[in-house]
């Protein structure tokens with residue numbers, strides 16, 4: 001079981017340091033991956049929790065103002081990196097090709113990508129879930145070896161569920177994860193989108209979910225502990 005924590009752009013330096021002290025007391029037997037902001041990556045100092053990042057440059061170090069390369073992330077102890085989060089695909093207009101380049105750069109630097117995929121409410125209503133997710137996956141993994149595909153982590157995050165308090169039905173999640181497993185049988189699959197300590201009892205009925213990518217809940221250590229205990 002993987003519990004990945006996406007802090008998004010929350011927690012300034014002081015807030016992160018006190019948050020980190022609370023996480024130090026987290027009791028868990030699962031694999032916890034903390035993805036803080038870039039600035040907080042170098043403040044990370046926890047045992048028993050892995051370090052992740054939320055984004056990476058498509059390029060090696062060089063003349064790319066404002067970017068952080070996979071090489072530098074690796075040098076800072078980053079082992080996992082979220083790629084293609086819907087917020088970046090929407091607000092930064094991150095393209096399918098950029099997501100692919102990032103996945104490749106991460107593997108080149110021995111960092112495990114956590115590839116986010118998901119459909120909008122409109123796409124679901126139009127029956128486009130399968131084609132949207134297939135395109136997001138196929139472009140991202142093009143050219144990967146079987147070994148890399150087995151190391152890859154995919155987080156299914158329906159866009160209509162992120163931060164809304166609405167979660168899909170178990171049948172909807174099962175349908176999507178079964179679909180992904182049909183062509184990526186060895187890839188680890190996470191669910192993300194409004195997962196919390198109240199709906200975990202329902203979510204865990206879906207046996208295909210191998211872990212969770214948590215946004216809002218990542219910022220609440222007490223509730224997070226309850227979630228982990230139940231998951």
Ligand code: 13P
Nearest residue numbers: 006162163193194215216
């Ligand atoms: P919430 O858990 O806040 O819905 O966010 C999910 C998410 O986007 C994690 O990457």
